[in-house]
Amino acid sequence: MxxxxxxxxxxxxxxxxxxxxxxxxxxxxxxxxxxxxxxxxxxxxxxxxxxxxxxxxxxxxxxxxxxxxxxxxxxxxxxxxxxxxxxxxxxxxxxxxxxxxxxxxxxxxxxxxxxxxxxxxxxxxxxxxxxxxxxxxxxxKLPGYAIKKWLETHPDDEAKLLPEIGKEMARLHQIKVSGFGAFDNEKAKNGELVGLHQTFGEAVRAGLPFNIDVLKQYGILTEQQAEAIAKLFDSNPLLDSNEAILVHNDFADWNLLTDGQGITGILDWDECVGGIPESDIACWSTFFEPERLKGFLDGYFSVVQKSDDFDDKFELLRMRYVVSKMTLRLRRYSWEPTDFMREKIETGKTHLTQSMEYFGL
Missing domain, CATH: 3.30.200.20 (Phosphorylase Kinase; domain 1)
Incomplete structure (x- = not known):
C-alpha cells in the first residue's frame, strides 16, 4: 500500500x-x-x-x-x-x-x-x-435533494433546472486561482489554491498518452485516429490562457442539491482544478446526452458573454474529457459491469464521434 x-x-x-x-x-x-x-x-x-x-x-x-x-x-x-x-x-x-x-x-x-x-x-x-x-x-450538511434523486420523482423539472445549473457554474467561474491543473494539497493547507502546472496546455496534456493507449487497446480508436487526436493537443493556440479560474470538474446531478427551484448546494470538490470556463462546461457535457446542453448553456450565457472562440474551445476540451472519461469507464467496467456504466460508455462513444467529426478526424 x-x-x-x-x-x-x-x-x-x-x-x-x-x-x-x-x-x-x-x-x-x-x-x-x-x-x-x-x-x-x-x-x-x-x-x-x-x-x-x-x-x-x-x-x-x-x-x-x-x-x-x-x-x-x-x-x-x-x-x-x-x-x-x-x-x-x-x-x-x-x-x-x-x-x-x-x-x-x-x-x-x-x-x-x-x-x-x-x-x-x-x-x-x-x-x-x-x-x-x-x-x-x-x-x-447543506439543504436540498441531489438533482439526480429529485428528477427521478420530478422529471418535468429538468427543463427548469438546467438553466439554473448553468447560471451557478457561470458564477463559480468568476473565482480566480493561480496555476492550472490539480492543486498543490500542501499549499492548500495554508489556504492557497495553486495549480501544479504553469500553463493550461500542460494541464490538458497530463495523462493524455495513457488515455489514448487505453482507447486503442479497447478498439475505440484506430492508430491513425489516436495519432490525430494526440497531434490536435500539441501546441494548440486554443489552449493558450493567461488566467486560471476555479473549475469544479464534477458539476453533475449527483453533486448538486436542489429544492426544485434552484441550486441549494454544491458538493464533492475532489476533482477541482485550475482551468478555463470551457473545460468545466465540456466536462459537464460528457455526463449526459448531448440534448441536455442547450438548456444549460442558456443559463450559463445569461450570466456571462459567450466568447467568439467558445465553440472551438468547447469541442477541443470535450474531446479531451471524453478520452479521459472513456478510459475511466472502460477500466471501471472490468470490476463494475453495470448497466449504468455500459450506458455511460455508449454515451461517451457518441460524444467522441461528434468531437472527431467537428475537427474532421
Whole structure:
C-alpha cells in the first residue's frame, strides 16, 4: 500500500484523478467497490470526536447505501449530529489509503461559499497517518435533494433546472486561482489554491498518452485516429490562457442539491482544478446526452458573454474529457459491469464521434 499511496496522491501527471490515478483496475475495485466496509459506526464516532473535541458528535446515522450522500464513487459518506444539534457530513476515505486532496477541496469549497455560491465550510480534516488509519473530513450538511434523486420523482423539472445549473457554474467561474491543473494539497493547507502546472496546455496534456493507449487497446480508436487526436493537443493556440479560474470538474446531478427551484448546494470538490470556463462546461457535457446542453448553456450565457472562440474551445476540451472519461469507464467496467456504466460508455462513444467529426478526424 505504501507504493500505491505514493502514486495515487501524486496528481502531477493527472488530468482527471479517478481516470489517471496510478493504480490497476483490479486494485481500484478492491479498494473502492466496497468502500463502506472499513469501519463500524462506533469506531467512526470515536475517531471523529478525537479530532472535533468537546463539541463533537452525539450520533451517526446508520449507513444507507441508497442515500443521496452515497451517490459518489470515492468516499464513504455519513451524516452525523453535533452536540449543538447541527447536522454534519463525514466523508471518509478507505482505510489504509492516502487521500491527498482534502485540503484543496476545503479551500475550493470555502472560496465558492465566500463568492456567494451555496457551498460549505469544513469543520475538520484528519489526514492519513499510516498503517490502518483512514482520512476523513467533516463538513456542513447543506439543504436540498441531489438533482439526480429529485428528477427521478420530478422529471418535468429538468427543463427548469438546467438553466439554473448553468447560471451557478457561470458564477463559480468568476473565482480566480493561480496555476492550472490539480492543486498543490500542501499549499492548500495554508489556504492557497495553486495549480501544479504553469500553463493550461500542460494541464490538458497530463495523462493524455495513457488515455489514448487505453482507447486503442479497447478498439475505440484506430492508430491513425489516436495519432490525430494526440497531434490536435500539441501546441494548440486554443489552449493558450493567461488566467486560471476555479473549475469544479464534477458539476453533475449527483453533486448538486436542489429544492426544485434552484441550486441549494454544491458538493464533492475532489476533482477541482485550475482551468478555463470551457473545460468545466465540456466536462459537464460528457455526463449526459448531448440534448441536455442547450438548456444549460442558456443559463450559463445569461450570466456571462459567450466568447467568439467558445465553440472551438468547447469541442477541443470535450474531446479531451471524453478520452479521459472513456478510459475511466472502460477500466471501471472490468470490476463494475453495470448497466449504468455500459450506458455511460455508449454515451461517451457518441460524444467522441461528434468531437472527431467537428475537427474532421
Amino acid at each position: 505504501d507504493k500505491i499511496n505514493a502514486q495515487i496522491a501524486d496528481r502531477h501527471d493527472v488530468f482527471y484523478w479517478q481516470t489517471d490515478r496510478a493504480i490497476e483496475p483490479e486494485q481500484a475495485g478492491h479498494i473502492w467497490a466496497d468502500r463502506h466496509r472499513y469501519f463500524t459506526d462506533d469506531e467512526l464516532l470515536n475517531k471523529v470526536n478525537g479530532v472535533l473535541g468537546r463539541d463533537g458528535l452525539t450520533d451517526i446515522e446508520p449507513l444507507d447505501l441508497d442515500a443521496q450522500t452515497n451517490l459518489g464513487n470515492v468516499n464513504s459518506v455519513r451524516v452525523g449530529r453535533l452536540a449543538t444539534g447541527k447536522e454534519v457530513v463525514i466523508r471518509c476515505h478507505p482505510r489504509g489509503v492516502k487521500n491527498g486532496y482534502f485540503h484543496a477541496e476545503a479551500v475550493a469549497a470555502r472560496k465558492a461559499k465566500e463568492a456567494g455560491l451555496p457551498s460549505y465550510d469544513t469543520l475538520a480534516i484528519h489526514d492519513y497517518e499510516g498503517g490502518d488509519d483512514y482520512a476523513f473530513q467533516v463538513i456542513d
